[in-house]
Amino acid sequence: MTKTLRVGIIGAGGIARGAHLPNYLKCGDKVEVVALCDVIKEKADQLAEEYNIPYVFSSYEEMLQKIEIDAVSVCTPNKVHYPATMAALEAGCHVLCEKPPAMTAKEAAEMAAAAENAGKILTYGFHFRHAPQVEVLKRFIDAGELGEIYAARVTAMRRRGIPGWGVFTNKELQGGGPLIDIGVHMLDTALYLMGYPEPDTVFGVTYQKLGTKKGVGLMGSWDWENFSVEDMARGMITFKNGASILLESAFAANVEKADEMNVNLMGDKGGADVFPLKIYQEKHDTLVDMTPTLLPKRDYHELELKRFVEACLDGNVPLSTSRQGVYLQQIINGLYESARKGEAVKLSKNVLV
Structure with a gap:
């Protein structure tokens, strides 16, 4: 591979504009963004002109066929993650795919297998892992x-x-609501800190109580008449090592805080809250709380993109692996299945291919 990573971006929406493109540029001469595609070509043309990207396409198939690319960012609605990633891997590209991995655990497993067979990196946009x-x-x-x-x-x-923009409330394109959109971030963070144990059984419930009604929106007005996802999901996950996670995620709920993203861990020697970081222990016959005096300020997306580029150029193992993505997707889909059935779901042992 050359010392300059030639990158193509699939999808010209908010995450490409706000996270991927500006942070690729911060990598300097290590990266050259050479191509951009979007089904709405006018949107891709506008973004390409803004960032001086030489090649623009309306399909990723055409982009991968006509341009020599080393790596791809997949910045599309969730439904397109699987086909776009598979096409990029088949074309010999490394892939950074935005979260969640896919729409189903089977898709995520096939993506992981394709990356391994091709000898290419497949990692996911779980930027909270890069938080200090x-x-x-x-x-x-x-x-x-x-x-x-x-x-x-x-x-x-x-x-x-x-969200009052994009397709976040469209179940056909996204696969779900807050669980698969924001809940997946904190779930991945918890699993990462726990060592990504193998999941066993899940029980989930979902609600659609507020999203289908007109109301006050703190993130813009939404299309409540066509709201097709859950507005709240709750669940419990058990793991084969005996551990468990309680999960709660909502786009809209009658709670005090406007926005809360956190992970709480409990171990037999100590516990912790992650955001903000506080550690709880018993030492010398005393219960103690520890809080860092100073943590570095950083842009999580910037570090995520920087590490992806370094992994592609240097052959390092990315922080988020494709196999972990399979477990995560299995849990998400299991929770939705459990909510539909109204009963606990035992997760398949054979999802990894």
Whole structure:
């Protein structure tokens, strides 16, 4: 591979404009963004002109066929993650795919297998892993400060935070609502800090109580008449090592805080809240709380893109792996299945291919 990574971006929406493109540019001469595609070509043309991208297409198939590219960012609605990623891997590209991995666990497993067979990197846009709070806590965990982490709580709650743009409320294109959009971030953070244990059984419930009604929107007005996803999801996940996670995620709920994203961990030697970081232990016959005095300020997306580029150029293992993505997708789909059935769901042992 050359020392300059030639990158193509699939999807010209908000995440491409706000996170991927500006942070690729911060990588300097290590990266050249050479192509951009979107089904709405006018949107791609506008973004390409703004960022001086030489080639613009209306389909990723054409882009991958006509332009020599080393790596691809997949910045599309969730439904397109699988076909776009598979096409990019087949074309010999490394892939950074935005979260969630896919629409189904089967798709995520096929994506992981395709990446391994092609010898290419497939990683996902879980930028909270790159937060300083997570990195510091991971060092404490790896040093045994929390002991065996056997329980966790995952919170991704908004009071009235239904996105008033994009396709976030379209179940056909996204696969779900807050669980698969914001809940997946905190769930991945918890799983990462717990060592990504193998899931066993899930029980989930979903609600659609506020999204289908006209109301106050803290993130713009939404199309409440065509709201087809859940506005709240709750669940419990158990793992084969005996650990468990309680999860709560909402776009809209009658709660105090406008926005709360957090992970709480409980181990047999200590516990922790991640955002903000606080560690709880018993030492020398005393219950103690530890809070970092100073944490570095950083752009999570910037570090995520920088590390992806370095992994592609240097052959490093990315922080988020394709196999972890399979477990995560299996949990998400299991929770939705459980909510539909009204009963706990035992997750398949054979999802990894």
